Each structure stands twice: as C-alpha cells, then as structure tokens.
Amino acid sequence: MIELVLAARCTGCNDCVAACPRDVFDPAPDGPPRIARQADCQTCFLCELYCREDALYVHPDAGRAQPQDAAAIEASGLLGEYRRASGWDEWAEDEALRNQHWRMEDVFRRARGA
Amino acid sequence: MTTRLVHHDADVLVIGGGLAGCWAAITAAQGGARVIVAEKGRCGTSGVAAAAGPGHWWVPPEAGRREDAIARRMAAAQGLGDAPWMARIIDRTFRTLPGIASHYRYVPDDEGRIRHHALRGPEYLRALREKALAAGAIVLDHSPALELLRHADGSIAGARGVSRQGAGGDWVVRAGATILATGGCGFRSHLLGGANNTGDGLLMAVEAGAVLSGMEFSAFFTVVPAGTTMARTMIYSFARYYDGQGRLLDRPQGPHDTAFLAEALARGPVFCDLSATPEDVRRQLPQISPNVTLTFRRLGIDPFQDRFPVSLVGEGTIRGVGGVRVADADAGAGVEGLFVVGDVASREPVTGAISGGGAVNAAWALSSGCIAAEAALARVRRQGRRADTPAEGTGGAGLAQTRGTADAAEIERMVQAEMLSPMKQYFRTEATLSAARDRLDSGWSALPHAGLAGTPHARARRRELAALTATARWSTASALARHDSLGLHRRADAIAAATLPAHIIAGGVETIWTEIVPAGEQA
Numbered sequence: 001m002i003e004l005v006l007a008a009r010c011t012g013c014n015d016c017v018a019a020c021p022r023d024v025f026d027p028a029p030d031g032p033p034r035i036a037r038q039a040d041c042q043t044c045f046l047c048e049l050y051c052r053e054d055a056l057y058v059h060p061d062a063g064r065a066q067p068q069d070a071a072a073i074e075a076s077g078l079l080g081e082y083r084r085a086s087g088w089d090e091w092a093e094d095e096a097l098r099n100q101h102w103r104m105e106d107v108f109r110r111a112r113g114a
Numbered sequence: 115m116t117t118r119l120v121h122h123d124a125d126v127l128v129i130g131g132g133l134a135g136c137w138a139a140i141t142a143a144q145g146g147a148r149v150i151v152a153e154k155g156r157c158g159t160s161g162v163a164a165a166a167g168p169g170h171w172w173v174p175p176e177a178g179r180r181e182d183a184i185a186r187r188m189a190a191a192q193g194l195g196d197a198p199w200m201a202r203i204i205d206r207t208f209r210t211l212p213g214i215a216s217h218y219r220y221v222p223d224d225e226g227r228i229r230h231h232a233l234r235g236p237e238y239l240r241a242l243r244e245k246a247l248a249a250g251a252i253v254l255d256h257s258p259a260l261e262l263l264r265h266a267d268g269s270i271a272g273a274r275g276v277s278r279q280g281a282g283g284d285w286v287v288r289a290g291a292t293i294l295a296t297g298g299c300g301f302r303s304h305l306l307g308g309a310n311n312t313g314d315g316l317l318m319a320v321e322a323g324a325v326l327s328g329m330e331f332s333a334f335f336t337v338v339p340a341g342t343t344m345a346r347t348m349i350y351s352f353a354r355y356y357d358g359q360g361r362l363l364d365r366p367q368g369p370h371d372t373a374f375l376a377e378a379l380a381r382g383p384v385f386c387d388l389s390a391t392p393e394d395v396r397r398q399l400p401q402i403s404p405n406v407t408l409t410f411r412r413l414g415i416d417p418f419q420d421r422f423p424v425s426l427v428g429e430g431t432i433r434g435v436g437g438v439r440v441a442d443a444d445a446g447a448g449v450e451g452l453f454v455v456g457d458v459a460s461r462e463p464v465t466g467a468i469s470g471g472g473a474v475n476a477a478w479a480l481s482s483g484c485i486a487a488e489a490a491l492a493r494v495r496r497q498g499r500r501a502d503t504p505a506e507g508t509g510g511a512g513l514a515q516t517r518g519t520a521d522a523a524e525i526e527r528m529v530q531a532e533m534l535s536p537m538k539q540y541f542r543t544e545a546t547l548s549a550a551r552d553r554l555d556s557g558w559s560a561l562p563h564a565g566l567a568g569t570p571h572a573r574a575r576r577r578e579l580a581a582l583t584a585t586a587r588w589s590t591a592s593a594l595a596r597h598d599s600l601g602l603h604r605r606a607d608a609i610a611a612a613t614l615p616a617h618i619i620a621g622g623v624e625t626i627w628t629e630i631v632p633a634g635e636q637a
Contacts, residue, residue: 021164060339101402102221102232104169
C-alpha cells in the first residue's frame with residue numbers, strides 16, 4: 001500500500017491525486033497531498049510512474065500497512081525505480097531503459113521448450 | 115446536504131475507461147460522435163490492463179493461418195465457441211491496433227521488427243487515454259456510474275453517477291447509446307489493478323434487463339509473492355514450488371493450472387524457486403516487467419537466489435469468462451441502446467469454457483469495443499439522442515432501497531470467503547455451492563443502502579458492495595446449474611456424462627434464476 005508522500009521532494013503538483021485509480025489521496029492547501037484512504041490503495045504502483053519528483057513510495061504488502069521510515073527509504077535508492085526502469089520522462093532516451101515488453105512471448109515460448 | 119448535479123448530453127456514453135472502453139471511445143469519437151467516458155477511477159491507470167502487459171491475438175491475413183487459428187480455438191472452446199466472432203476479433207485487432215502508434219512508442223525487437231500486438235500496460239493505457247482525448251472524447255475521471263437510465267419503451271437512455279473529486283456531487287449523462295465497459299469482477303482480491311473491478315456493470319445490465327452467461331467459468335487463481343498483488347505470470351514459467359519441509363511439489367501439465375498450489379497452500383506455506391530462470395531473462399526482466407523487479411527489491415528478496423513464499427489471488431470473471439451475454443454481432447446486450455464490451459461481456463464466443471489468456475482477452479476487449487462503438491454510432495444516427503424523452507433510473511440494490519443494516523465490511527468478507535477461497539472454487543461440490551448460495555442470499559438481504567444523503571464515496575461503495583454480492587450469487591447459481599466439470603468450472607463431485615455443449619444463462623436480482631441453453635440457440 002502507499003506508505004509515503006515525501007514532503008522534501010513533493011512540489012504539490014497533485015498529479016498523484018488525479019492519477020490514482022483508487023482516489024487514495026486528498027489535495028492539501030500549501031503542502032503535499034494527504035494519504036486520506038490508505039486502505040483503498042490497490043498496490044498497483046502506478047502513482048509512482050506519474051510522480052516526476054519520485055516523492056511516493058508504495059510497499060508491496062497489499063493486505064496491511066507497513067509504515068516506512070522516510071529517511072531510510074530516501075537513502076535506499078528505491079525511490080523512482082519504477083519510473084526509471086520504465087524509461088519514462090527524462091529516462092526516455094536512455095537506450096538501456098527501452099521498453100522490452102515485446103520479449104515476453106519469446107520468454108514464454110522458451111519456458112515451454114518450444 | 116445540497117447535492118450538486120451536472121447534466122451532460124452525448125451521442126455515446128462509455129461507462130469504464132480501460133482497454134475496451136477507450137477503444138470504444140476512440141472509435142465513436144473518430145466517427146464523429148460526441149462521446150463521454152465515465153470512469154470510476156482514472157482513465158489511463160484504472161483497470162487490470164493498466165498495470166499488466168497485454169498481448170493481443172495476432173494472426174496476419176496469410177493463406178490458411180486465420181482458419182487454422184480459429185479451428186484450434188474452436189476445439190479448445192469445447193463446443194461453446196463462435197467462429198464468426200473469432201474471425202471478427204482477429205481481423206479487427208489486426209487492422210486497428212497499429213493505430214495506437216500515434217500515442218504509443220513501439221520499440222523494435224532484435225530483428226528490427228515492430229511487434230504491434232505486445233504492449234506494456236501503463237504506457238498502453240496512457241496512450242489510449244491520450245488518443246481518446248485527441249479524438250474529441252470527453253473523459254470524466256473519478257466518476258463512478260451508479261445506475262442506468264431507461265426510457266418508458268425499455269431502451270437505455272444513459273446513466274447517473276457521482277463524482278468523487280473536485281466539487282463532487284451527482285452527474286447525469288443522457289445518451290443515444292450506452293456502452294458498458296466496466297470490466298470483470300475480481301471480488302476485490304489483491305489481483306494487480308483489480309480493486310475497481312467489482313461487477314458494477316453486471317449489476318447495471320441485469321437491472322436493465324440483460325442476462326448473463328458463463329458465470330460458472332470464474333474459478334481462476336494466479337500465483338503472487340505472498341501478500342502482494344504482483345500477478346504477472348511470465349517469471350513463473352520457470353518456477354519450481356516447494357512445501358514447508360523443502361519437498362518439491364509435483365506440477366501438473368497445463369498452463370496456469372494452480373489447483374495443485376491451492377491444495378498445498380491448504381496444508382501450509384509454499385515456496386517458489388526461480389533459479390532455473392535463464393541469465394538473459396534475469397537481466398531483461400526490469401525492462402520487460404519493471405513492476406515485478408521492484409516488488410522483489412522492496413521485499414528484500416533476490417528471486418533468483420532465495421526461495422520466497424507465494425500465495426494465490428483470485429481473478430473471478432477477469433481471467434475467467436462469464437459476463438453479460440452478447441446478444442448479436444454488434445456486441446449488443448439484448449436491451450435496446452445498450453452494448454457490452456471487454457470483460458463485462460461473456461467471452462464465451464471467443465474462448466468457450468477456458469480463459470483466453472491475455473492475448474485473446476485483449477483482442478476481445480479491443481474488438482468488441484470498436485464493434486459496439488460503430489453500432490452505437492449507427493443507432494444514434496437512426497434514432498437521435500432522444501435527450502428530451504423522459505427516463506427513469508433502473509438501479510435498486512445499494513442505492514435508495516430500504517435494506518438491512520448489517521456491517522458492510524462483514525458482507526464483503528463473507529463474499530470473499532466464498533469467492534476467493536481457492537479450495538472452494540477449484541473443488542466445487544453441490545454441498546459447498548449450496549452452502550455458499552445460502553450465505554450469499556442472507557448477505558444480499560442484509561445489504562446496507564446509502565440513501566440519498568451519503569457522500570459520493572459512500573454511495574459508490576454501497577453500490578460496489580451490492581455488485582460484488584450479486585456477482586457472487588450469479589457465479590454460485592451458475593456453478594450449481596452445471597453438474598459436470600468444464601474448462602474453468604471444476605466440480606469435484608462431477609459425474610462423468612456425455613452432455614451436449616450448453617451455456618448456463620443466469621439473471622434476476624432479488625431472485626436468481628438459471629437456465630441451460632444448448633450451444634447455438636438463443637436464450
């Protein structure tokens with residue numbers, strides 16, 4: 001579930017408020033959006049793709065909250081990993097991060113021994 | 115509380131802005147229609163395709179290839195398939211999908227070819243949203259529909275719903291044709307991207323007079339790292355599974371057959387070993403499915419070194435088959451002015467009793483969306499919008515009806531205890547299904563309602579709970595009606611008998627009914 005909106009990174013653009021398919025965030029005047037309905041989070045990680053500041057952190061546990069330490073997550077190198085690995089925004093021209101989804105059918109075929 | 119009401123007129127209303135809904139909106143808008151898309155969440159991130167990576171059934175028009183592909187699928191469909199529908203979606207997908215290149219950045223493969231059929235979900239759905247907007251469609255995000263509207267002559271007149279963001283309040287869209295694209299129902303398992311897929315469209319369609327088909331084909335569970343949503347299957351192609359004592363589990367043949375894991379999980383924890391994954395696949399994984407890699411990293415698991423615990427998430431009618439019975443070649447719902455596309459429609463015409471997997475299912479979503487949009491447009495050209503003809507709401511359960519006061523969370527847990535139990539669903543018997551039916555009926559009678567004064571969130575939630583419960587009742591009744599095992603429906607108490615292929619049709623809201631209809635006949 002969504003665990004962190006990092007105030008030090010957030011610019012208050014509210015793109016995550018709009019992007020979240022589950023309407024988890026509420027915009028706040030003069031500050032980062034609030035995680036208003038954490039239990040509604042569907043742990044799809046898509047909000048992170050839409051956060052250019054890499055200010056969001058979703059923990060993979062979908063069943064219960066796993067409170068995170070903001071400083072530890074900031075230091076972990078995990079912030080922004082999804083957006084970077086997906087080659088979005090400023091990573092779009094990085095050859096190493098190009099979308100290789102097309103390989104999926106070949107991988108399935110190899111696994112079947114075909 | 116004063117309720118703000120926003121009124122829109124449209125030629126075509128599309129309810130649901132996922133894969134099928136977006137293609138419907140693009141097609142109708144490019145055809146010159148005024149189109150409104152009402153999406154419960156956010157068009158572009160909502161729905162199961164957005165977090166996944168759909169392939170599409172892709173057969174070029176070369177001599178004999180399509181005929182062969184259809185013949186193989188017809189055999190797999192076990193008498194429930196419809197060859198003309200298969201031909202229609204192969205052709206439509208092949209002609210239409212490359213057009214997404216206007217907004218989707220295809221990357222050539224190692225031979226420099228573009229594989230038009232394979233798209234990564236977040237980028238695909240973002241592109242579909244942008245393409246729909248570019249075509250002139252109007253998108254209402256965070257705007258769940260609550261009920262369909264109907265003219266006195268029985269034809270559908272649009273829908274009514276609420277807006278969860280901004281000023282909030284109610285919306286009404288009056289439209290000459292309405293396309294339901296609300297997706298399947300995953301019973302709010304932790305299936306990746308599936309939390310909005312609560313069967314709303316099934317309930318709306320049945321209230322409006324449509325019938326369902328194939329709801330028994332809804333027993334399907336996918337492996338995930340324990341406690342997560344990450345139901346991407348590619349990496350498990352190389353999996354070996356072990357029980358808590360480190361004993362290798364025997365893995366039966368057959369793609370995605372996880373019944374053996376259900377049995378093992380009923381006995382204790384199950385661990386997955388991915389050490390057989392080839393080196394190059396390990397390296398490529400972050401750029402094939404970035405969300406798979408990040409899940410393991412955040413859990414502190416090296417999936418290629420460590421054995422990690424797994425669990426199963428239910429896919430309900432999402433990977434399953436059942437939905438609103440498609441009544442004609444236009445993806446009509448059998449109700450004037452109403453069309454059904456994507457997972458809310460029964461996919462039996464193209465998959466029969468088995469899951470189509472991502473490829474056939476995505477091709478169905480795209481194609482049924484486009485086909486319905488063209489038929490909707492033709493209807494509006496014939497009949498006009500009829501925006502001034504009086505229309506009434508068709509919705510009942512979970513809206514203003516007086517009901518019990520049972521705790522909503524308790525009813526949801528009860529529905530999930532039936533529908534998300536891999537053992538109950540994979541090993542159905544007359545006894546387990548009858549017990550489920552009785553519990554679900556009690557839950558239905560006790561459904562709370564929101565009344566007219568609730569917040570938009572509260573009203574949408576009440577309606578979702580009604581849809582979840584109704585969908586569970588139709589699935590259970592359909593499973594009771596089919597005594598043999600077929601495809602995604604497994605009866606542990608099945609009696610081997612040679613029966614002619616037949617569909618299980620279901621309907622009713624307060625009282626559920628089912629009917630066995632021989633394949634090829636109309637209900």
